[in-house]
Amino acid sequence: xxxxxxxxxxxxxxxxxxxxxxxxxxxxxxxxxxxxxxxxxxxxxxxxxxxxxxxxxxxxxxxxxxxxxxxxxxxxxxxxxxxxxxxxxxxxxxxxx
Amino acid sequence: xxxxxxxxxxxxxxxxxxxxxxxxxxxxxxxxxxxxxxxxxxxxxxxxxxxxxxxxxxxxxxxxxxxxxxxxxxxxxxxxxxxxxxxxxxxxxxxxxxxxxxxxxxxxxxxxxxxxxxxxxxxxxxxxxxxxxxxxxxxxxxxxxxxxxxxxxxxxxxxxxxxxxxxxxxxxxxxxxxxxxxxxxxxxxxxxxxxxxxxxxxxxxxxxxxxxxxxxxxxxxxxxxxxxxxxxxxxxxxxxxxxxxxxxxxxxxxxxxxxxxxxxxxxxxxxxxxxxxxxxxxxxxxxxxxxxxxxxxxxxxxxxxxxxxxxxxxxxxxxxxxxxxxxxxxxxxxxxxxxxxxxxxxxxxxxxxxxxxxxxxxxxxxxxxxxxxxxxxxxxxxxxxxxxxxxxxxxxxxxx
Numbered sequence: 001x002x003x004x005x006x007x008x009x010x011x012x013x014x015x016x017x018x019x020x021x022x023x024x025x026x027x028x029x030x031x032x033x034x035x036x037x038x039x040x041x042x043x044x045x046x047x048x049x050x051x052x053x054x055x056x057x058x059x060x061x062x063x064x065x066x067x068x069x070x071x072x073x074x075x076x077x078x079x080x081x082x083x084x085x086x087x088x089x090x091x092x093x094x095x096x097x
Numbered sequence: 098x099x100x101x102x103x104x105x106x107x108x109x110x111x112x113x114x115x116x117x118x119x120x121x122x123x124x125x126x127x128x129x130x131x132x133x134x135x136x137x138x139x140x141x142x143x144x145x146x147x148x149x150x151x152x153x154x155x156x157x158x159x160x161x162x163x164x165x166x167x168x169x170x171x172x173x174x175x176x177x178x179x180x181x182x183x184x185x186x187x188x189x190x191x192x193x194x195x196x197x198x199x200x201x202x203x204x205x206x207x208x209x210x211x212x213x214x215x216x217x218x219x220x221x222x223x224x225x226x227x228x229x230x231x232x233x234x235x236x237x238x239x240x241x242x243x244x245x246x247x248x249x250x251x252x253x254x255x256x257x258x259x260x261x262x263x264x265x266x267x268x269x270x271x272x273x274x275x276x277x278x279x280x281x282x283x284x285x286x287x288x289x290x291x292x293x294x295x296x297x298x299x300x301x302x303x304x305x306x307x308x309x310x311x312x313x314x315x316x317x318x319x320x321x322x323x324x325x326x327x328x329x330x331x332x333x334x335x336x337x338x339x340x341x342x343x344x345x346x347x348x349x350x351x352x353x354x355x356x357x358x359x360x361x362x363x364x365x366x367x368x369x370x371x372x373x374x375x376x377x378x379x380x381x382x383x384x385x386x387x388x389x390x391x392x393x394x395x396x397x398x399x400x401x402x403x404x405x406x407x408x409x410x411x412x413x414x415x416x417x418x419x420x421x422x423x424x425x426x427x428x429x430x431x432x433x434x435x436x437x438x439x440x441x442x443x444x445x446x447x448x449x450x451x452x453x454x455x456x457x458x459x460x461x462x463x464x465x466x467x468x469x470x471x472x473x474x475x476x477x478x479x480x481x482x483x484x485x486x487x488x489x490x491x492x493x494x495x496x497x
Contacts (some may be wrong), residue, residue, distance in 0.1 A: 019102050021155055023168045033166050034172050036151075041169050065200040 005081060006091070008061060008084045014096045015057030024049055033095055042093060047072060051086060089090065100186070104167065104463065105153035105183040108284075109145040112324070125133040125183050132181040135174035137161060145184055145440065147285045151175070172384070195447070205460075206240050206263070215448065219302055220246040220444035223331050226298060227252050234258065234296035234324050236287045236316060237303045241267035248276045249457035255280045256296065256324075258287045288319045298326045300332040306386050306450070308338055308438035308463040309486045316414040321410075333440035339401040339481045341494040342423075342431035344396065345465070350405070350429045350432060354383055354467055379426035383469075384492070386462035398474050399430050401421045401451065404484035404493065417486040425474040432471035434482060434493045436464045468495050 008014070016022075021034040030045040031052065044052065050071060052066045065080040076082050090096040114126035115138070123138030124131040133143060140161055144154055155172055162168040177224055178184045210216060223243065227233065227250035235244040235257040244257035244267070257280055260265055264284035271280045283290050303311040317331065351359045355374035363371050402423035437450040450461045472495055474480060481496040 021103050021152060021172065023155065023159055023165075023172070025165050025168070029165065032168055032172075034169075034176075036103070036176065039173075039176065043165065071387070 008087055008091065010065075010080050011060050012076055013057055013060055014055055014087055014091070016052065016097055018053050020095050022052060032085040033097060035066075037092070038094070040093070042095065048086060049056070051083060055087075101151060101179060101481060103150065103155075105151045105186055107145055107151060107154070107179060107252045108148040109142055109188055110183055110185050113142065113183060115139075115142070125178065125181070127181045127183060128203070129181065131182065132177060134178055134183070135170055137171045137174060138178070141171070141175055141178065142183075147289070152171065158362045165209070185214045208460040210240065212458050213456035214456055215460055216242060218442055218446050218448045218458070219243055219300065222446040223247050223300060224250045225443045225445050226250075226330060226332065228297075229253060231297045232256070232294055234292065234320065234329075236299060236301040236320060237311075238267055238282065239263060240300075241282065242269045243300050243302055244280050244282070245271065245274050245276060249281045252279070252298075256292050258290055259284060260286045263402065283300050287316055287324065289325075292324055296320075296329055297332045298332070300326055303317075304333070304336070304440060304461075306383075306437065306462045307436060307491045308336055308440075309417070309491050313409075314412065314417070314486065317409050318412060318415055329410075331441050335441040336405075336407045336409065337403060337439040338405040338407070338484060338491070339437050339439070340404050340421075340484065341397045341401050341435045342468075342472075342480065342482070342495050343392070343395045343426075343433050343435050343465075343466075344398065344429040344431065345433040350467065351393075353385060368401075383467040385465055385467075387465050389457060389463050391451075392435055392463045392465070394453040395433075395435075396427060396429055397435075397453075398425050398427050398429050399480070400426055401437070402482050404482060406435075412483075415486075417491075419485075420481050420483045422479055424480050425478045425480065427478050428475045429473075430471040431480070431495055432468050434466045434495050436469065436491070436493050438464070464493075466493050 003012055004047040019036045020029060021036060024031045028046060030043060032044040033044060050068055051064060061083055062080055065083045068083065069075055069079055087096060116124040118124065121136045125132045125134050136310045137158060140158060144157060154175065158171055159168055162171055223246045227247055229251045231252045232447050233247040233252045233255045235247060235255060238244045238257035238259045240263065241257055242371065244255045247255045257267060261281065264282050268282045271277055271282060301313060301317055303313050303316060305311040350356060355377065357375055360371045360375055363369065402420050402421050405417050435452065437452060439447055439449045441447050448458060450457060483494040483496050485492050
């Protein structure tokens with residue numbers, strides 16, 4: 001199963017693709033991801049930046065969501081589900097593995 | 098973009114032609130044509146003057162950017178420059194272009210290595226001075242030969258600094274001599290690099306034909322402040338600069354400057370009046386380099402006049418402006434002044450570029466300054482020679 005085919009579960013561990021450069025923009029403006037192999041840029045919002053910075057390959061998706069809950073007020077009830085949706089969008093773009 | 102990762106180490110290619118447009122774009126000449134480096138290009142090229150990872154560079158450069166689009170443009174420029182070979186990865190060799198700056202091409206280094214008097218003198222000085230606990234800093238290591246000499250003389254460690262891409266070859270030379278554990282090649286200008294420890298002995302083989310023209314004084318001053326221990330020994334330790342007024346044969350001057358003789362000749366050839374050019378020549382401070390065997394044939398109008406004696410450990414300014422007097426030992430028209438230097442490398446080793454000297458090092462030419470309006474000297478006359486070094490090359494001027 002390739003990384004673009006895998007299903008992300010709450011117990012999955014994902015890490016940032018080493019071929020991706022990340023730039024956090026000024027406060028509140030989110031960030032930019034540059035996939036160095038494809039040359040594609042992707043913009044992510046502030047919450048996306050927080051998630052990106054938590055993806056160290058050690059934390060599970062559940063743990064990422066738990067850390068996020070500590071930092072962001074008023075998140076959705078199914079935060080883990082929302083995180084999975086976001087991570088899936090990164091995975092299909094080969095930004096995480 | 099194949100192969101680029103945030104951890105990829107990139108460095109600037111050796112010699113680049115850069116055009117800054119009126120719109121602020123910066124274009125870099127490559128074998129494929131011009132590549133746009135964008136408005137941040139000069140900062141990008143400056144940052145990659147020393148090997149840096151892509152991630153560190155994007156982080157450092159990011160502070161220059163405005164919003165997200167500006168960062169996108171900057172990062173795209175970095176990748177574009179890497180794709181075009183303006184930025185090189187790791188050990189990737191410089192593209193095979195003709196190197197036009199002198200010290201990243203083989204010529205000068207072949208000349209120095211072939212100059213047995215010069216290279217042997219420096220190696221002998223290091224053999225005399227280096228102690229087992231010494232940390233040696235070799236400024237302008239070139240091919241690495243003096244760094245190896247210092248290591249073989251027993252130095253605990255040698256930091257060999259080289260600004261040009263020749264540094265990569267120096268690393269290979271160090272490895273080929275099995276001294277990689279004690280010699281570290283550092284690429285960059287000595288005035289910009291940092292070292293993990295201060296040197297106890299420095300060798301700076303950066304004397305030009307006009308002794309100070311390779312910026313020896315500001316480089317040594319900077320090294321004493323940032324790279325060396327307060328009591329570090331220096332090789333050379335003292336440089337003495339001499340000048341001699343000479344009569345250069347007219348036919349030689351004719352080849353170098355606008356003179357009444359050659360403008361008259363051209364008038365007869367072309368029917369054109371070019372006489373006003375001689376007035377322009379009179380205002381020039383014209384300097385050229387001549388081979389010693391030619392200079393030896395010119396009548397010298399005095400003994401060498403000591404213009405400056407520079408103790409490099411005590412120097413506190415990179416500027417030298419001195420006047421010395423001499424006495425003519427022969428009569429003649431002084432239309433030029435010749436310069437040479439002596440350098441004390443160690444208590445037992447001194448080298449001299451005196452054109453009249455026996456066993457003179459061969460890789461240094463003789464600097465000659467034309468006197469715009471020749472001065473008639475008679476034997477016994479006193480004259481003044483003014484020596485100035487203020488940051489470019491030195492200048493010896495015969496003061497009438």
